[in-house]
Amino acid sequence: MSTKDSHFTVHRDGVAIQVSRGGRGRPLVLCPGLLTTQADLRELIELLRRDHDVMTFDLRGHGLSSSADRYTFEAFLGDFGAVMAELEDHAPLLVGHSLGADLAVHYAAGHPDAVSGLVLIDGANPVPEPFLTEADLPGFRAMAEGLRHEFERVAGTERQVLLTPQDFLDLNIEIEAVRSGILDRYRKIDRPIHLIMSTSMAGNSDDDQARWRNENWRAGVERLVRERPHLTTSRLDADHRLVVTHAREISRLIREATF
Template identity: 90%
Template sequence: MSTQDSHFTVHHDGVAIQVSRGGRGRPLVLCPGLLTTQADLCELIELLRRDHDVVAFDLRGHGLTSAADRYTFEAFLGDFGAVMAESDHHAPLLVGHSLGADLAVHYAADHPDAVSGLVLVDGANPVPEPFLTEADLPEFRAMAEGLRHEFERVAGTARQVLLAPQDFLDLNIEIEAVRSGILDRYREIDCPIHLIMSTSMAGNGDDDRARWRNENWRAGAERLARERPHLSTSWLDAHHRLVVTHAPEIARLIRDAGKATC
């Protein structure tokens, strides 16, 4: 199947979700992560379009998608389902980064016949220990406040993020809770799954907390591999923004994973 580049809007839960479609080949739906937009993923999208019919979209409150009155995991998952329903792709390969990976896992668990395979990039990880404890909340609050200036800098552009700092903090806390039960969701999925994980999810800092977070991240992926032995994993020497910094490598790994679902 061949398609020309097109853009359309999906309306769901009071949100106008901006969707793009283009390329030729196997159907693929790409879901970005928190604080990431289609504009940030432009290199990866163009590479994937060489041999995939790619549907991509901006999350609520991100990029060209409108703001919302709530930013919860269930709200994002509902938007994801609405895009899937409007895309008219039959059993696409789902690719998700970070929060997008968690959304892909939950969608596939709820719709087992609607997906041919999953490629999960640095997300949906059943880490043994939670990243966010009471001791970490001041650090994450400071991080959220620091992001406010970045949000304001790109306001009105394809890279804008409309979440308030408290929305960002609350959503991260909720994602922790969701991931605590994500192994059960994996058990409901029969299609092929490939993980693409970063070796330095929390960066390359020398502080004990960053090292612990990176070790916890690897331990989660290894835990998942033990639970689901047919799952495959690739590790990239990168940080959590690997979909932006390592687009060619990510595209190659997605292409290889897609062949395994044929």
């Protein structure tokens, strides 16, 4: 199957979600992560379109999609379902990065016959210890406030992010809670799953916190593999922005994966 490039809008919950589709081959739905837009993923999208009919979109409050009253996990998941409905009877391969990986797992758990497999990139990780504790909140809140300048820098462009720093903080706290129960979601999925994980999710700093976060991330992957021994994994020498910095390696791994 091949499709010409197309762009359209999906309306849900008062939000206009901007969707693009193009390429040839089996269907694939690519879900970006938090603070990531279609524009950021342009290289990966073009590479994937060589082998797949790729549909992707901007999350609410991101890129060319409109702002929203709510930026909650359930709101993003509902938007993801609305985009999936545009594929009609096809069972696509789901590819998600970060938050997008969590959305893909939750969607597949609720619609096990609607997907052919999942590729999860640096997300949906059942880490044994939470990343955000009460003691971490002041520092994380300061980091969220530090994003304000970046949000302002890209305002009005296809890379804009309309969330406030408080939205970002609240959503990350919610994602922590969601991931604490994500193993139960994995148990409901009987489709092939391939993980592509970074070696330095929290960056390459030598400080104790970054080192601990990277170890915790690695331990979550090991925990998941013990739970789901038929799941396959790849690791890239990269940080959490690997979908941007390592697009060629990721497209190759997706192409070579068996589903």
